[in-house]
Structure formats: structure tokens, C-alpha cells
Amino acid sequence: MLKRIAIMTSGGDCPGMNAAIRSAVRVALHEGMEVWGIYNGYAGMTNDEMEQLTSRSVGDIIQRGGTVLGTARCEEFKTPEGRQKALDNLRRHGIEGVIVIGGDGSLSGAKLLADMGMAVVGLPGTIDNDIWGTDYTIGFDTAVNTVLDAINKLRDTASAHRRVILLEVMGRNSGWIALASGLAGGAEHILIPEMKIDLDDICQQLIQSRDSGKKYSIIVVAEGAGSAAAIGEKIAKETGAETRVSVLGHIQRGGSPSAFDRILASMLAERAVLALSQGLSNIMFGYKTGLIVNVDLGDAISYKKGIDPTMFRLATLLS
Structure with a gap:
């Protein structure tokens, strides 16, 4: 059994990272293992920013968003020399295994570290929910609920002024946040990068809805599908409707986790x-159909997780 492990968070922060840190530390201590925290992701690993953690170190953090270990980008780790420096730091402290919490870039770094001989286990932590091998990533549910709260509030003002309101949410390469929040929030249209967008058709549908007595419409736009501002301008020009745009931004990353x-x-x-503790490495744990599952780390970063077409079809049908 390993005697000393480390835990780190990397890439974009997300709600739930602190809960994972807390659990890892206390479970490891219960198993008789020593736990170290690596601060500021791979930058901290290469710069030797590490310290031993106790049960008290992770007290009062389960309800906090972000990550108490911090996160940062690290160009140095992308080089062979940088990775060797990071590995040397880990070994100098007697660290035998590392838990990496983050998105696809962070898990790609974890895979490189595992290939160098360090025992590594990855956890999917990203609001984008775009990691292959898991139905849900840490932080996704909270982010969706943050967007849903915004949709609920925007409905009030949209209805009062009979407007078309476009809400731009995060999702440069993945439309999961837009899709889930749009479905839950009853959006009239959901624009995501995975699906072809016909703005002319959307404009015609908005005109027909207005002519049939509909007072307002909510359109959720994933940032990767296009600029909500530009889309809003076209809708206003083609339909004559009063439009407004709200860009939710980084508020989606924060907040107390669900x-x-x-x-x-x-x-x-x-x-x-x-x-x-059992000597396993080069794997990621995820959540599939109600069960905790492990997948090969290489598969997790190699395959692309797509949008659920049945969910998109349902959202379209219900709109």
C-alpha cells in the first residue's frame, strides 16, 4: 500500500472541488496514508508548492466553491524538462501517488505523469461536462442550476416587456450547460456548437409564436455556437422584436456546490x-447510470463526449 499521496486541482475551477479534496484527505488518513496538497496545479508541482495536509486542513470547506488548493496554467509542465522537474519534486517528498482533479487538459497532464512512472488517478472536475466516460462531471450540476436561476429571473423581465432575451452561457466546445439549463428552464430555443443553427428558421418560428399570442421568448446560447449579441441583432432586424442579451460569464464557475x-x-x-492504496494507476473515476466506474485515463482524454441527442430532441419538442 502507498504510504504518501498528494492531491491537486487543475484547469478551470468548479464547485465541488473542495468536497473532493476534503473526502480524499480524510479517506486517506483513515486508510493510514499521509496526504500532501499541491497548490496551484501543475505550476505548484513544478515549483514545489506542496505541504502536508491534516483532517483539520480540510475542515469547513465542503460548502465552498472554487478550490482551496488553487489552480493555474503552467507552460513549463508541457515540456519534458518541466515534467521531469515536477516528478523529481514529488519523489523528493516521498510522494508515491497523485490524485488530479480537473478537465481534459488537466487529465492529459495526469496521463503524461502516469506514463513517467508516477501512480496517478484522475477525477473529472469541470462545469462543461465534456469528459468521456462519465455522465456527470464535478461542478456541472451547480453550474446548470446557476444558469437556471438566471433563466427564471430573465423570464420575469422578458414577460413584462414582451421581449426576446438571449442568455449566453459557457461552452466553447460543449453545449451541455446550455442544453441542460435550457431544457430545465423551458427555453424556446437552445443554440449549441454540436447542432447546426438556422437563424432564418428561428426568426420565422419567433414571428409565428408572436402572431399566435406568445408574449416573449428565451433563447439560451452556448458561447461556442456564436455571439449572442450578433445573433440578437439579426433576430431584432428580421423579426422586429425588441431583444436583449445577457452574458452570464464566470458567475457560472462559482457558488456553493449543489x-x-x-x-x-x-x-x-x-x-x-x-x-x-491498491496500487492502481492510469485510470479515472466517473459516474455512469448511477454507479461509480473507472475508465482508462487514456480513453478518457482520447474520446470525445457528445451531446445526448434524445435530450436535445426533447428540448426542441417541449419548446
């Missing part, structure tokens, strides 16, 4: 610690 994200993060982190 109950689902806290539980998911805690369960995934427990399994990661137990896997390391």
Missing part, C-alpha cells in the same frame, strides 16, 4: 484514494 456535486465529488475521491 448537494449532488458534493456527494459526487466525495464518492469519486474516496474511490480514487482506495484505488491508489
Whole structure:
């Protein structure tokens, strides 16, 4: 069994990372392992920003968004020399295994570290929900609920002024946030990068809806599908409707994690610690059909997770 492991968060922060950190530390201590925290992601690994953690170190953090370990970009780690420096730092502290929490870029770094001989287990932590091998990533549920709250509020003002309101949400390469929040929020249209957009058709539908007595419309736009401002200008020109645009921005990353994200993060982190204690490496833990599953780390970063077409079809039908 490994005697000393480390945990780090990397890439974009997301609600639930702290819950995972807390779970990993306390489970590891229960298993008789020593736990170190790596600050500021791979930058901290290469710069030797590490310290031992205790149970008290992770007290009062389960309800906090962001990450107490911090996160940062690190160009140095992308080089062979940088990765060797990071590995040397880990070994100098006697660290035998690392838990990496993050998105596809962070997990790609974890794979490189595992290929160098370090025991590594990855956990999917990103609001984008775009990691292959898991139905849900840590942080996604909270982000969707943040967007849903915005949709609920925008409905009030859209109805009062009979406007078309476009809400631009995060999702440069993935439309999961837009799709889930749009479906839950009853959006009239959901624009995502994975689906072809016909603005002329959308404009015609908006005109028909207005002519049939509909007072307002909500359109959720993933940033990767196009600029909500530009789309709003075309809609206003083609339909004559008064349009407004709201860009939600980085507020989607923050906030206290939902109950689902806290539980998911805690369960995934427990399994990661137990896997390391059993000598396993080069895997990622995810959540599939209600079960915690492990997938090959290489597969997780190589395959692309697509949008659920049945969910998109349902959202279109219900609009």
C-alpha cells in the first residue's frame, strides 16, 4: 500500500472541488496514508508548492466553491524538462501517488505523469461536462442550476416587456450547460456548437409564436455556437422584436456546490484514494447510470463526449 499521496486541482475551477479534496484527505488518513496538497496545479508541482495536509486542513470547506488548493496554467509542465522537474519534486517528498482533479487538459497532464512512472488517478472536475466516460462531471450540476436561476429571473423581465432575451452561457466546445439549463428552464430555443443553427428558421418560428399570442421568448446560447449579441441583432432586424442579451460569464464557475456535486465529488475521491492504496494507476473515476466506474485515463482524454441527442430532441419538442 502507498504510504504518501498528494492531491491537486487543475484547469478551470468548479464547485465541488473542495468536497473532493476534503473526502480524499480524510479517506486517506483513515486508510493510514499521509496526504500532501499541491497548490496551484501543475505550476505548484513544478515549483514545489506542496505541504502536508491534516483532517483539520480540510475542515469547513465542503460548502465552498472554487478550490482551496488553487489552480493555474503552467507552460513549463508541457515540456519534458518541466515534467521531469515536477516528478523529481514529488519523489523528493516521498510522494508515491497523485490524485488530479480537473478537465481534459488537466487529465492529459495526469496521463503524461502516469506514463513517467508516477501512480496517478484522475477525477473529472469541470462545469462543461465534456469528459468521456462519465455522465456527470464535478461542478456541472451547480453550474446548470446557476444558469437556471438566471433563466427564471430573465423570464420575469422578458414577460413584462414582451421581449426576446438571449442568455449566453459557457461552452466553447460543449453545449451541455446550455442544453441542460435550457431544457430545465423551458427555453424556446437552445443554440449549441454540436447542432447546426438556422437563424432564418428561428426568426420565422419567433414571428409565428408572436402572431399566435406568445408574449416573449428565451433563447439560451452556448458561447461556442456564436455571439449572442450578433445573433440578437439579426433576430431584432428580421423579426422586429425588441431583444436583449445577457452574458452570464464566470458567475457560472462559482457558488456553493449543489448537494449532488458534493456527494459526487466525495464518492469519486474516496474511490480514487482506495484505488491508489491498491496500487492502481492510469485510470479515472466517473459516474455512469448511477454507479461509480473507472475508465482508462487514456480513453478518457482520447474520446470525445457528445451531446445526448434524445435530450436535445426533447428540448426542441417541449419548446
